Amino acid sequence: MNRRRFIAAGGTALGAILAGCTGQTENGGESTPTTTSTSTSTQSESTETTTAESQSYTASMEPVGEVSFDQVPETWVANNGSWADMGIALGQEPPKGVWLTSRYHTHYYDDIPGLSVDKSDMVSLSQGGSVSKEVLYKLDGDVHIMDPNFLMNRFKGWEQKDIDEVRENIGPVFGNTVFSTDYPWHEDYRYYTLMEAFEKLAQVFQQQERYEAFEAVHDEFQTNLAPVVPGRSERPSVAVTWASGDAPGKFYPYTISSGTSFKHLRDLKVKDALAKTDVKDFHSSRGAIDYETLLEVDPEVLLIRGQEAKTAEEFQNTVVKHMKNHEVASSLTAVKNDNVYRAGGLYQGPITNLVVTERLAADLYGADAELYDRQRVADIVNGDF
Structure with a gap:
């Protein structure tokens, strides 16, 4: 073939x-x-x-x-x-x-x-x-x-x-x-x-040589990301949840762990708003929480998974708009301060991790520069090491 x-x-x-x-x-x-x-x-x-x-x-x-x-x-x-x-x-x-x-x-x-x-x-x-x-x-x-x-x-x-x-x-x-x-x-x-x-x-x-070339891109990205991440006192507390649809009413909570699906959040060094609460991680509880429970936690930033098929604009015009008009959700600090974002997908590889990490660095920290060389990534994929 x-x-x-x-x-x-x-x-x-x-x-x-x-x-x-x-x-x-x-x-x-x-x-x-x-x-x-x-x-x-x-x-x-x-x-x-x-x-x-x-x-x-x-x-x-x-x-x-x-x-x-x-x-x-x-x-x-x-x-x-x-x-x-x-x-x-x-x-x-x-x-x-x-x-x-x-x-x-x-x-x-x-x-x-x-x-x-x-x-x-x-x-x-x-x-x-x-x-x-x-x-x-x-x-x-x-x-x-x-x-x-x-x-x-x-x-x-x-x-x-x-x-x-x-x-x-x-x-x-x-x-x-x-x-x-x-x-x-x-x-x-x-x-x-x-x-x-x-x-x-x-x-x-x-394809060991390709891997080594990507390893160099990854290392350079980490170097570029480091000055973007603020000191601990300035990093936001975030709640990571899964909620699908345009008008979600229940959320499946995730505590930030060591899996690759959380690599971008660990690299951005965010604080986990759910880690020290009574809310059980979805993997252990298989349970959902509602807006009232989210309001008790009241994270500075709300990150929602299950929304990666939407563009940022589509997400704002559906999910976020619904929350702003919701009786309880509209009281969330993250909603009032316009800090509700797509959380990034569950499954990340070396390319997609670069994309979602840079995207969230812009959302959380206002990063406005490209943090990795897109053409270099394309060249490696195409065989030009």
Whole structure:
């Protein structure tokens, strides 16, 4: 199969043309996460090796351990937008499928010259709260970038024997649930930071030089971001919630943790308004709060997830407008002071993290300069290191 390019020289976006399954795709906006069961399957991590004579190589990551590859994968399936974005950064075709296509926000790439990803044929693996093995057979990916424990704990009907079947009959399974560290079944094996996970995927696709180039971009971005972040006494307290729709009435609260979905907030060093309250984190409680509870907390800034499909203007004209006209919400300090913003997506990779961090740096701290080199990002994706 010939590798199809998705970034064009001279800034002309070609868009990715995906081959394969045209099965069901998800309609509508971002859905609310669901409850989990408990189960684990772990293996110890091994050191990555390469055998020049056979062109085969191995890559390793917990909980899957050491995985062998006879050749570099060309087609792949990813569990979410974190891994999908890593693959794009490594110059790969977009994955054939992710859990939910609505949560892979490809419009973030609009900031990068010439970069465009078409997900119109991308398949949502999660259909009605379940993932079918038949879908994976149809997609026939060379590798499945997903944590098997996430698959077994979040979707009914998946057991270790099913993971083994996918490995043996379709392709390797390689991945870790990096976006969140709050699942109880993740306590038994290592969690990876965004850049650590990115480096592991670079081993799978044999794109270590691209990874190193992106690592330099990431380091430069951190250097540029540092003077933008004010001293602790001047940093705002923020409440992070999930609320979908144009006129939300209930909110799923998130305390800021070490998962990659909170990397931008940790880098911006915001204070967590929910951390020392009686409000339980969504991962542990699966519960929602209302405007009255938010008013008791009364954060300086309210950050809302589930709204990433909207532009800033659309968000202000729907969600924020609704709050300003709401009897209780209009009393929130964040609403009165115009400090309600989109929080950034759950799933962040090396490119999307740059975009949402810079965006929120402007919202919170008034940063008005570009903090990363967009053309350099485009060049790396296009193979110009």
